[in-house]
Amino acid sequence: MKLLVIEDEQDLRNTILHFFQQEKYLVEVARDYEEALEKLYLYAYDCIILDINLPGGSGLDLLTKMQASQVAYNVIITSARNSLDDKIVGLDLGADDYLTKPFHLAELNARVKAILRRKQLSGSQLLQLNNLRVDFESREAFVEGTNLTLNRKEFDVLSFFLLNQNKLIHKTALAEHVWGDHTDTADSFDFIYSQIKNLRKKFKDSQAQLEIQAVYGIGYKLIVH
Template sequence: MKILLVEDDVNLREVVQRSLEKERYIVEVAPDFRTGIQKIEDYTYDCILLDIMLPDGNGLELLEQLKEMRKRENVIIISAKDSLEDKVLGLELGADDYLPKPFHLAELNARIKSVIRRNQQNGEITIKYGNIEVFPDKYRVQVDGKELDLNRKEYDILVYFMNRPGRLVNKNTMAESVWGDHIDQVDNFDFIYAQIKNLRKHLKEAGATPEVKAVYGLGYKMTMD
């Protein structure tokens, strides 16, 4: 899962980033409005944590532009401005939640899991496809009720596909979500192909009914065809 944190307070930004990385999220940061817009235009995120009061713009304006781009990222506003007007406007512009500062990191993590579960998993605690079941809160995978042991990146790739069953997945977009935005600077994707190859092997050996199939020249698709 990949998160964008748009926050100008360097101390809070570092604390939140470290906390979320411990929860196994890929965290990208933007210290101002301009950087936030650039990242949103160029990349896709599972959740955006958005401060309203930025040094070069208003976070609500960024939320408006996100809506105009027709992007569907989950958005949680985190702001010291705890006014009813800002809450209502933020939610009307498409934010999924509003968390006033100061906040506990445990509550922020719970809010992130909640909006992702609500919007990507239809409110379910687990993700199911065929005979595969993923338990995101515990980072566990079962095939036909039996535990499947995966390394971290294999697990992250599986979750990415499980949230998009039957959909063609562009390899670049998937790689950005699992490895972070800096992935576009690498010379080749050989290490990614190796992780996908290992994941496919583990699923086959476990008797999984879904299969990750390569679509030549385009990407991959998890399907039971």
């Protein structure tokens, strides 16, 4: 899962970054309004942790732009302001939750997981798709009860496909979601091809009832048999 942390306080930003990296999230950061706006235009995120007070602008203004873009964003506001008005405005602008500073990282983590679970899995951490069963909490996948051994990137790729069933997924979107800004320095998409190849082989060997189909020149689509 990919998070964007928009926070101008360096110590807090780094603390949140390192915490969620240890939780196996892909995390990117923005330090001010302009950097946050640029990342929101360029990349897609599963959840955004948004500070209201930012150099160069307001987090509430960013929420307004997100709402106007008609793209679905999952947002948790963090702010030192313990203001009911700010909370109401933020939630009215489409934020999913509001957390007042200072807060415990465990609580922030729980709220992130709750949003992702509610938005993507209808409140469950388990997904059953024909003979494939995926536990997003333990990051394990099973076919007919047998563990489908996946490395971290393979699981991230599989998760992205499962949460976008029957949708055409562009190679760039997949790369940005799983590998983040590091894709900007890549000479090719060979790192994606390798993961897809490995997943296809594991699906075939385990007789999983799903398939990753290539759409020439564009990307991939997960097909359920």
